[in-house]
Amino acid sequence: MTERTTADTGQDEVDAHAKEELARLRGSIDNIDAAIVHMLAERFKCTQEVGRLKAEFRLPPADPAREREQIERLRLLAENARLDPAFAEKFLNFIIAEVIRHHERIAGV
Numbered sequence: 001m002t003e004r005t006t007a008d009t010g011q012d013e014v015d016a017h018a019k020e021e022l023a024r025l026r027g028s029i030d031n032i033d034a035a036i037v038h039m040l041a042e043r044f045k046c047t048q049e050v051g052r053l054k055a056e057f058r059l060p061p062a063d064p065a066r067e068r069e070q071i072e073r074l075r076l077l078a079e080n081a082r083l084d085p086a087f088a089e090k091f092l093n094f095i096i097a098e099v100i101r102h103h104e105r106i107a108g109v
């Protein structure tokens, strides 16, 4: 059996480079995920205040016209950022559904 040395293949260097790149990219992914969590926490702080305001003034928990505007706006932003607009819409709808649930709870619906 012939042995393959590092010098023959350079595979060890490729592996080391791949590991470094993977660690670098995952470091950025971790930072981005942390930013998303912090941004979402701030957004929910605002929407909780909106929920209290709506409950106080007997306004409905959901505002479909406002949601349509936001979705339209987010789809355009996504297109410009080369993000799938359908994904952006799904993501926003997911968040809004949770917000409406909170508003209903605050209003005691």
Ligand SMILES: C=C(O[C@@H]1C=C(C(=O)O)C=C[C@H]1O)C(=O)O
Pocket: 047, 050, 061, 062, 063, 064, 066, 067, 070, 095, 096, 099, 100, 103
């Ligand atoms: C936060 C609000 O309440 C709901 C939640 C929304 C949101 O999360 O962006 C948008 C519209 C409403 O259905 C609002 O009316 O502004």
